[in-house]
Amino acid sequence: MDIADNISRIKKELPSGVKLVAVSKFHPVSCIQEAYDSGQKCFGESRVQEFCEKYEILPKDIEWHFIGHLQTNKVKKIIGKTALIESVDSERLLELIDEESAKAGLVTNVLMQVHVAQEETKFGFYPDELIGYFESRGFEKLKATHICGVMGMATNTDDMQRVTEDFKKIEETFRLIRDNESYSLRGFDVLSMGMSGDWRQAVECGSNNVRIGSSIFGLRNYQN
Ligand SMILES: *Cc1c(COP(=O)(O)O)cnc(C)c1O
Numbered sequence: 001m002d003i004a005d006n007i008s009r010i011k012k013e014l015p016s017g018v019k020l021v022a023v024s025k026f027h028p029v030s031c032i033q034e035a036y037d038s039g040q041k042c043f044g045e046s047r048v049q050e051f052c053e054k055y056e057i058l059p060k061d062i063e064w065h066f067i068g069h070l071q072t073n074k075v076k077k078i079i080g081k082t083a084l085i086e087s088v089d090s091e092r093l094l095e096l097i098d099e100e101s102a103k104a105g106l107v108t109n110v111l112m113q114v115h116v117a118q119e120e121t122k123f124g125f126y127p128d129e130l131i132g133y134f135e136s137r138g139f140e141k142l143k144a145t146h147i148c149g150v151m152g153m154a155t156n157t158d159d160m161q162r163v164t165e166d167f168k169k170i171e172e173t174f175r176l177i178r179d180n181e182s183y184s185l186r187g188f189d190v191l192s193m194g195m196s197g198d199w200r201q202a203v204e205c206g207s208n209n210v211r212i213g214s215s216i217f218g219l220r221n222y223q224n
Contacts, residue, residue: 003031004038006216014210018203021065023195023213025050026220029057035216036062042083044211048074055081067151067211069123072096079104086111086151086192086211089123091138094145101144108145111192114152116169122153127173134177139185149190150174151209154198163198167205174206 007022014020023044024032032043036059045051046068055064063083070078070085072093078085079100088094088110101108112133115124125133130150133139139147152170154163174191177183192209194202199210214220 151192
């Protein structure tokens with residue numbers, strides 16, 4: 001499995017304007033360095049401890065996306081280290097990110113996670129809930145957080161019709177918020193959908209940010 005080859009193969013197929021996040025969770029620093037040396041600068045991590053360890057060691061111009069469930073008591077540890085937190089799944093978490101960012105004197109970019117998949121274990125706002133959050137104008141209170149768009153996952157299934165339906169629901173939620181002029185949102189333009197098994201469908205449904213792990217780095221060993 002050659003990491004640089006995998007990246008260049010995917011990049012060739014990705015339409016221009018779609019960002020590739022190389023999801024490096026559970027993979028060692030040496031693999032990330034290999035991808036970095038081939039020109040990949042954006043990586044995704046999902047666990048705070050692992051991310052912070054890698055952050056310390058790896059080049060400082062890496063653009064880190066945090067993509068996992070973020071516990072509120074760990075927010076402080078990652079503020080200032082991420083280019084984008086893709087997985088804001090509650091108002092409480094968003095408020096905390098805002099508080100800690102203000103304290104640190106910086107602005108944190110985030111995506112709101114939408115939940116449409118059938119699995120019980122997935123986090124996020126239901127589409128109606130997220131639209132309700134914007135209708136209630138909760139975002140106007142934010143001092144140090146920039147909401148850049150929406151992230152979502154499709155149901156984990158081989159039924160590609162179901163996957164496409166899920167992506168369409170996420171895209172619709174994104175569009176309803178983005179196109180509501182009364183919100184005056186600036187730079188609400190990231191639609192993050194698609195992983196190794198379904199990124200082609202996601203891109204067809206309008207994704208402009210794909211998060212690909214195993215097709216680049218191989219299978220993850222969850223034992224380590
Ligand atoms: C692990 C993960 C991915 C990457 O999954 P692959 O199937 O390995 O491409 C993408 N998004 C999120 C949120 C993840 O947790």
